[in-house]
Amino acid sequence: MGEKENLNKNSDVQVKRKNSKAKTNAVATWEWFKSAAWLQVLLIVAVVVGLVISIPYIVSAVKSATTNNTITFYEDHRINYDRFQKFINGEDKDCNGVVGNDNSQWSENNEGFVVMFYKDNCDNCTTMQSSLDWWYSKTNTEASGRLRFYTINIGWVPGDKDASTTSESNNPATYYKNEDITLQQQVDLMQNAFRDVYLNQDDGHKNSTVKDSNFEIDYTAIESSDKTIPTPCFVQYSKAKTEEKYNLYKPTKVIFGTVGKYTPSNKTDVIMSMYDIYNFSIYHEESNITTNTSASSASSAS
Numbered sequence: 001m002g003e004k005e006n007l008n009k010n011s012d013v014q015v016k017r018k019n020s021k022a023k024t025n026a027v028a029t030w031e032w033f034k035s036a037a038w039l040q041v042l043l044i045v046a047v048v049v050g051l052v053i054s055i056p057y058i059v060s061a062v063k064s065a066t067t068n069n070t071i072t073f074y075e076d077h078r079i080n081y082d083r084f085q086k087f088i089n090g091e092d093k094d095c096n097g098v099v100g101n102d103n104s105q106w107s108e109n110n111e112g113f114v115v116m117f118y119k120d121n122c123d124n125c126t127t128m129q130s131s132l133d134w135w136y137s138k139t140n141t142e143a144s145g146r147l148r149f150y151t152i153n154i155g156w157v158p159g160d161k162d163a164s165t166t167s168e169s170n171n172p173a174t175y176y177k178n179e180d181i182t183l184q185q186q187v188d189l190m191q192n193a194f195r196d197v198y199l200n201q202d203d204g205h206k207n208s209t210v211k212d213s214n215f216e217i218d219y220t221a222i223e224s225s226d227k228t229i230p231t232p233c234f235v236q237y238s239k240a241k242t243e244e245k246y247n248l249y250k251p252t253k254v255i256f257g258t259v260g261k262y263t264p265s266n267k268t269d270v271i272m273s274m275y276d277i278y279n280f281s282i283y284h285e286e287s288n289i290t291t292n293t294s295a296s297s298a299s300s301a302s
Contacts, residue, residue, distance in 0.1 A: 074125070
C-alpha cells in the first residue's frame with residue numbers, strides 16, 4: 001500500500017513539474033512576443049489582408065443563399081385570370097406594350113404583352129426568377145417603360161411550395177386552393193388557346209417534354225397525370241395597334257421552358273430566351289446565336 005502511494009505522489013510531482021514548465025515557456029513566449037513589435041505589426045497586417053481577401057467571398061455566399069428568398073419579381077407582376085381576360089377583351093389597355101419586329105427592334109405597328117404561368121413548386125421557375133428580374137428592369141428602361149410582363153401563379157396553394165406539392169396528389173375539389181385561376185380555366189387555355197399555336201410552331205419552339213398528349217389532360221380529374229399547365233410557360237399576345245382586342249385563342253407564341261439550347265440556370269440564356277419570346281430577336285440553332293431566323297429546340301419545363 002505504501003509503495004503505491006509513493007508512486008502516485010511521484011506521478012503528481014511529475015505532472016506539476018510539466019505544467020509548471022509549460023506555464024513558464026508560455027509566459028516567456030508571451031513576454032518575447034510583447035517585446036517584438038515588428039511581429040505584432042506583421043500579425044495585424046496578415047489578419048487585415050486575410051479579412052480583405054475573404055470579404056468578396058463572404059458577400060457572394062450570402063447573396064447566393066438569400067437571392068431566391070428576397071426577390072419578389074413574380075409576385076410584383078402577378079395578376080389573376082379575371083384581369084388577364086380584361087386585357088384580352090380590351091377592357092384594360094395597360095397591357096398594350098412593346099413587342100419586337102424579329103429584327104432586334106421594337107415594332108412600330110404592333111403591340112402586346114407576355115404572361116408567364118408559374119408555380120412555387122416549379123424548380124425552373126425559382127431558378128430563373130433573379131435573371132428575369134434583372135432582364136426586365138434593364139429592358140423596360142431601354143423601352144422607355146413600355147414593356148409589359150405579367151405572371152399568373154397556377155400552383156395548388158399559391159405561396160406555399162410544400163403544400164402545393166402535397167396537395168397535387170389529392171382530390172382537386174378539396175385541395176386546390178388557388179383563387180387566381182381555376183383548373184378548368186387552365187384546361188381551357190391548354191386545349192383551346194395554346195394547343196394549335198404551340199403544335200404549329202417550328203420544332204425549335206417546341207419542348208421535348210410537352211407533346212400532343214399534354215394538351216388532352218383534364219386537370220380537374222383526380223387521376224390526371226399532369227396537375228397544372230407545364231411550367232414555366234410563357235405566352236405572348238400581340239395585335240395591330242389599330243385593333244381593340246386580342247384573340248384569347250390565337251396567341252402569337254407559346255413557349256414551355258426556355259428557347260433553344262438556353263437553360264433556366266444561366267442568366268445570359270434567360271435573357272436571350274426572353275428576347276425571342278418577345279419577338280425582338282430570334283434564336284438560331286445552327287450558329288447558336290440570336291438572329292432574325294427561326295428558333296431551335298426548347299429546353300425542359302417542369
